Amino acid sequence: MIISDSLATFGQYCVFMSRVFNIPDRWRTFGSRMVAEITKLGIDSIPLVLVISVFIGAVCTIQMQLNITSPLIPSYSTGMATREIILLEFSNSILCLILAGKVGSNIASEIGTMRVTEQIDALDIMGINSANFLVLPKIIAFLLFIPVLVILSIFMALMGGVFISITTGIIPLNLFIYGIQTMFVEWYVWYGLIKSLFFSFIITSVASYYGYYVKGGSLEVGKASTNAVVASSILILLVDVILTKLLLQ
């Protein structure tokens, strides 16, 4: 039963995506909608990304310094380990899990409300491909903006470490900066960016799917929003494992 339900859901998702990925009716309208979505989904997420990144960077630095107690391990490895955690996992996977909550619930509730208030029916009646009109700008906008969020997150998380170094003195700033620069692997930045592109597609498409197929009223919109966040979080973790295996080994 669970397998057949899952297959049916996946099939419906594929049909939905085939409707989404069509040529827009009007490129100008598509462009203006995409700019609006960049603002709503991307720029409006910057404050959250900044705050979370600074604190996680600070916490990582403190924990690394407290746990690396062996005299055989040089002090600068705190900076190095913090950098690796941020580049490899935090600023892409964990950040996208957090964004799945903010952006995913926003998308699912917006489209779900449009469904229950018949706004999507109104688009269909006008002869507009509602899936394409509503969802494609969101997917493209978030795909374009997620690298900006990831880079910002990396920078701010490292700044969090710097801040801790300056204010608490648990590690000298010059050693922390040296650690950040030591044995830097450029590919890890690309790896994080590639992962974030997959995750951003999952967040926007899964949330749109759950919102688009809402049936009922406001209660179901809330359920769809929750389901969207849960499903996209699980998919992000699953794809994270697969991409890590493919890209790092």
Place this chain on the structure above:
Amino acid sequence: MIEVKNVSKSFDGKTILHDVSATFETGKTNLIIGQSGSGKTVLLKSIVGLITPEKGEILFDGRDIMKMNVKETKELRKEIGMLFQGSALFDSETVLGNVMFPLTMFANMTHAEARDRAEFCIERVKLQGANNKYPSEISGGMQKRVAIARAIALNPRYLFCDEPNSGLDPRTSIVIDELLSDITHEYNMTTVINTHDMNSVLGIGENIIFLNKGHREWVGDMQAIYHSANEALNEFVFANDLFQKVKKYVLANEKPHP
């Protein structure tokens, strides 16, 4: 003219429409009436293509919507305007933005031309001065009028209205009914209104189709309804004392046919 021929539709094994046939005439206000659950909305949504019936034909001036390909359906939909029960206005757009929306999507107009046309439609529904307001800032009656303005923006040949008076006070309902009737005659549209508002039935019903438990039980106009012997129709239309008194009054004061 829209012709519906032997349309049937079931949901989860329960038949909602049983071989329904009806003709909706051009230049007239065609009403689909019936109790809640009688299949009115399913019939209306089947006609506009939001629901696909299991069998039957739906002909828009001879063109069968069920046999059309995607491109043909898209073209037909440009000829359709629809007023939804809850107005279905786009929350993120102003009144002017809502009315301009179909024009910017489909009409080959400049922005200024689309704006002029939208302002004309807004004036036609007597909503001057509300251009920059958002749907949440205006009353239910005004939202209905914006939805009518949006529906007629592209000069449609067919206008569909699902419960246009639901949630409105009696005075506003009459305003909406009169507006729909005037627009239908002015633009010679085929208007199909789905309602269970008796004021609409007796006020603007030029061609009335009565549905009962998914069957088409009666067809006539607002005059013929007073003479109908159909028990289910009489129970539905003249359910309360006021309308029974209206019926008695009308029949008592009717001039005999020559």
